[in-house]
Amino acid sequence: MSVNTATGTGSARASTRWEHFPHDADIGVRGFGATREQAFEQAAMALTAVITDPAGIVAGGKVEIACQAPDDELLLVDWLNALVYEMATRNWVFGRFAVRISGQDLGAQAWGEALDSARHRPTVEVKGATYTALRVAQQADGSWVAQCVVDV
Amino acid sequence: MDLALFQRHSEYAWEIAPHGAMRVPAVIYADQDLISNMDHKVYEQICNVAMLPGIVQASYAMPDAHWGYGFPIGGVAAFDAGDGGVVSAGGVGFDISCGVRCLRTGLQVGAVMAVQKKLADSLYRDIPAGLGSSGTIHLNPAAMDAMLLGGAQWAVVQGHGDAADLECTEEQGCMGGAQPACVSEHAKRRQRDEMGTLGSGNHYLEVQKVVQLFDSSAAQAMGLHEDDVVVSIHCGSRGLGHQIGTEFLKRMVIAAPQHGITLPDRELACAPIDSRLGQEYLGAMRAAINCALANRQILTQLVRNVFARVLPAAQLTLLYDVSHNTCKVEQHTVAGTTHTLHVHRKGATRAFGPGHPALPDALRATGQPVLIGGSMGTASYVLVGTRAGEALSYSSACHGAGRAMSRHQAFKTWQGRQVIDELAARGILIRSPSGRGIAEEAPGAYKDIEAVVDAADAAGLARKVARLEPLVCIKG
Numbered sequence: 001m002s003v004n005t006a007t008g009t010g011s012a013r014a015s016t017r018w019e020h021f022p023h024d025a026d027i028g029v030r031g032f033g034a035t036r037e038q039a040f041e042q043a044a045m046a047l048t049a050v051i052t053d054p055a056g057i058v059a060g061g062k063v064e065i066a067c068q069a070p071d072d073e074l075l076l077v078d079w080l081n082a083l084v085y086e087m088a089t090r091n092w093v094f095g096r097f098a099v100r101i102s103g104q105d106l107g108a109q110a111w112g113e114a115l116d117s118a119r120h121r122p123t124v125e126v127k128g129a130t131y132t133a134l135r136v137a138q139q140a141d142g143s144w145v146a147q148c149v150v151d152v
Numbered sequence: 153m154d155l156a157l158f159q160r161h162s163e164y165a166w167e168i169a170p171h172g173a174m175r176v177p178a179v180i181y182a183d184q185d186l187i188s189n190m191d192h193k194v195y196e197q198i199c200n201v202a203m204l205p206g207i208v209q210a211s212y213a214m215p216d217a218h219w220g221y222g223f224p225i226g227g228v229a230a231f232d233a234g235d236g237g238v239v240s241a242g243g244v245g246f247d248i249s250c251g252v253r254c255l256r257t258g259l260q261v262g263a264v265m266a267v268q269k270k271l272a273d274s275l276y277r278d279i280p281a282g283l284g285s286s287g288t289i290h291l292n293p294a295a296m297d298a299m300l301l302g303g304a305q306w307a308v309v310q311g312h313g314d315a316a317d318l319e320c321t322e323e324q325g326c327m328g329g330a331q332p333a334c335v336s337e338h339a340k341r342r343q344r345d346e347m348g349t350l351g352s353g354n355h356y357l358e359v360q361k362v363v364q365l366f367d368s369s370a371a372q373a374m375g376l377h378e379d380d381v382v383v384s385i386h387c388g389s390r391g392l393g394h395q396i397g398t399e400f401l402k403r404m405v406i407a408a409p410q411h412g413i414t415l416p417d418r419e420l421a422c423a424p425i426d427s428r429l430g431q432e433y434l435g436a437m438r439a440a441i442n443c444a445l446a447n448r449q450i451l452t453q454l455v456r457n458v459f460a461r462v463l464p465a466a467q468l469t470l471l472y473d474v475s476h477n478t479c480k481v482e483q484h485t486v487a488g489t490t491h492t493l494h495v496h497r498k499g500a501t502r503a504f505g506p507g508h509p510a511l512p513d514a515l516r517a518t519g520q521p522v523l524i525g526g527s528m529g530t531a532s533y534v535l536v537g538t539r540a541g542e543a544l545s546y547s548s549a550c551h552g553a554g555r556a557m558s559r560h561q562a563f564k565t566w567q568g569r570q571v572i573d574e575l576a577a578r579g580i581l582i583r584s585p586s587g588r589g590i591a592e593e594a595p596g597a598y599k600d601i602e603a604v605v606d607a608a609d610a611a612g613l614a615r616k617v618a619r620l621e622p623l624v625c626i627k628g
Contacts, residue, residue: 022558024191024219051283070406081398088342088391091284115284122283123588124559125352125628127246127394130221131401131418151221151246151394152353152559 008045008054015143018046021133023149028133029080030147036072036136039146040079041097044110047080047129048094050150051087052120057095059111067106072136075106076146080129083110091115093122127151153190164611165544167210168195173416174202180213181545181611186603189556193219194226200416201229205424206237208493209486212545214500215607216554216599221245222419225499228548230484232493233425238413239433240422241404243496244479246397248437249444250355250388251475252523253321254534255452257459258467259381261361264623267462268581271359272624274458276583279357279451280349281628283586287348289450296340297332299347303442304473307449312348313456317449319512321473322502325449327442331435335392336399339436342391343443348450352589352628354552355387356525357451360532360620370536370617373518374471382620383468384532385451386525387628388477389444396440400433425494434479441478448473471534472521476501476551484546495546503537503549503614522614524605525552528582528625529575529595533605535614549614553601562597563588571595575625584627593627 007019016038021028027050031042048054065082069075079099087093094112115122132149139145158166158180166187168178178198180187194217201223202211208230217226222242231237257264264271280287291299299306304325308315318325350357362380365371376382389396404421407429408414413422423430452470459466479496486493504511504520511520522535530553541547557565568587571594575582584590609616 020560022560024193024558025225025555027559069402074402074405078402084398085338085342085395091286117282117284117585121586121588123352123586123592125283127353128398130246131405131421132221134418149221 008049016042018042018049020046020049023132026149026152028147028149030145033144036144037099037101039144040076040099043076043080043146044083044094044097047083047126047150050126050152051122051124052093054095056120057093058113059096060113061111063110065108065110068104070104073134075101075104076136077129077131077134077148079106079108080148080150084126084128086110093120124152153187153192153195155188157195164607168199170202174199176202176207176210178202178211180217181607181613182215183603183607186215186607190217191219194224197222197224198227200420201227203416204238204240204420204422205413206231206235208232208491212548214548214550216550216552216604218554220498222417222421223496223498226550226554227498228496228500228545230493230495230546231425232491237425237494238422239425239430239479239494240420240496241397241400241433242419242421243498244397244437245477245498246394247388247477248393248397248440249475250477251444251448251473252525253385253448253452253473254471254523255383255455255468256375256471257381257383259463259465260379261381263463263465264359264381268623271462272581272583274462275357275455275624275626278454278458279626281585281626282352285349286345289347290345291347296343299446300332300335300439300442301330302326303445304449307446312450312453317452317470320470321445322475325445327438327445329434330438330442332439334432334435335396335439339392339395339399342395346390347447348454349390350387350451350626350628351390354593355628357455357626358384358622359624360384360622362618363621364619366616366618367536370518373515374521374534374617376534376618381623382471383455384523384525385448387447387451389440390447392443393440396436400436403429437479441475444475445473472523474501474521474523485542497548499551500548501551502547503541504547505537505539505541522549524550526601527553527595527598528593528622528627529578529580530598530601532620533601533616534618534620535605535608536617537614538612540612541614544611545613550604550608553598553604555597556599557597559592562592562594566591566594580622581624582627590627
């Protein structure tokens with residue numbers, strides 16, 4: 001695969017992007033955004049990039065996702081695990097996300113398509129998002145970061 | 153890791169004295185090189201485990217220990233329900249009852265090498281592997297609950313394998329105390345089409361040759377001889393176990409304050425064994441153990457079907473099936489008295505010594521086979537449990553080589569095609585749907601398995617019996 005799967009830019013705004021970070025056995029996903037919602041969307045892009053190149057996904061179908069957790073960090077893990085569940089049970093991959101957060105509730109749309117092994121060349125299945133290196137925080141410049149390690 | 157942090161009790165036992173909120177010491181079994189190269193996170197994690205309520209004797213790490221989730225991978229800890237002990241979803245992990253099953257084939261290397269490519273291609277075609285693969289078995293709700301209650305025993309009744317397989321499977325193929333009602337509909341939905349699939353990541357199916365014997369008497373009892381060919385299967389409870397782990401981790405984190413538990417790390421999420429949440433987790437986790445046992449049993453039959461076509465002379469019989477991500481209720485002797493304990497093994501293999509009542513008759517005098525998986529290009533090992541292991545680590549040993557390099561670094565270092573070609577030049581055929589997955593699992597990304605196994609042997613956790621090298625590897 002020629003695409004660099006370690007980082008990606010989510011939009012023209014340089015602060016909206018994702019990256020992977022190392023963990024001994026697994027892999028870390030990290031999203032940056034001007035808002036908490038954007039950071040969650042970018043973390044989801046990083047999750048997809050563990051599996052396949054997000055640029056190769058035709059975002060034709062839409063799935064609605066809702067989850068709830070008592071704090072931002074648990075909400076991030078819930079959000080990523082909801083995507084893991086949708087990927088596993090629909091056999092889909094997702095390449096675009098829109099997240100809304102209100103208090104303890106997250107509502108989102110995820111756009112994607114059925115996994116095509118020949119075209120998507122999936123690397124690995126994500127078992128679940130974990131609480132390891134889990135962090136959701138606003139940085140000094142006002143932008144947000146959302147990250148955790150995912151078990152593969 | 154800084155060796156000054158430890159009191160060295162022997163060449164292979166390194167102890168951390170209780171400090172801060174630690175209730176018991178922490179002990180790592182390793183040689184000096186292995187422990188020097190371990191991530192400091194292992195130190196932090198075994199110390200954190202030692203802080204959990206009701207922990208008995210010590211928190212242990214095996215020679216292959218590395219940074220895990222809450223518990224280190226390679227971590228062992230036992231808890232006493234009567235002393236406020238806990239059960240921890242993080243202490244079992246996401247891939248509940250991941251384990252290794254080893255089958256004798258009754259064949260020798262020459263016969264297999266004559267059809268090596270055909271065998272590799274046939275196994276790759278018939279064993280569902282990798283992301284998005286599904287099996288031919290689709291469970292309706294009643295069949296799902298029957299599988300979760302019956303494990304490999306259910307699979308055998310359904311026609312996947314022989315009753316003789318069950319004798320050499322932990323728990324005789326069926327974990328008691330499973331409660332399908334404690335398994336969520338989401339978890340069951342994830343598993344509906346995944347029975348008889350290998351999964352991805354570090355899971356594999358290998359055809360291996362026995363290249364060296366270290367203990368001829370134990371090898372004889374296990375039916376292993378030099379030049380024999382065996383098949384090893386490494387996988388677990390698939391989507392069901394992952395979903396159970398995910399859901400209970402969250403529930404235990406949220407409930408911890410109600411149980412009066414202060415978590416040093418959220419990933420150590422746990423609940424008192426005697427609490428409703430603790431009992432629900434145990435019921436669900438035991439159902440996931442049955443799922444893993446059934447899954448490996450179904451895969452066994454798929455392998456037999458392939459061998460029946462490609463090598464009809466083969467007789468595939470089960471050497472043993474042992475899990476390395478579990479929490480089990482066991483009797484152990486602590487300070488001279490017998491205790492009933494909930495023993496967590498996260499990336500650690502149960503290793504009962506000779507005479508243990510849980511062993512099948514044919515292996516009781518020898519001890520339990522301990523199956524250690526390597527990476528694609530290196531060796532795997534069969535070890536045997538020792539009597540000494542009981543006092544050292546609640547009869548536990550290592551489970552594999554353990555990663556030495558992150559997936560990200562491995563992908564930057566190797567290309568899948570290059571790894572496949574290099575292994576083919578050494579006579580090892582790899583079949584996998586994912587080139588990047590192969591690069592991430594390159595043999596060089598793992599620790600030296602010889603050092604890990606030698607340390608386990610020298611420390612007395614388990615004794616080396618046989619060294620296995622791959623001929624064919626089906627990688628998810």
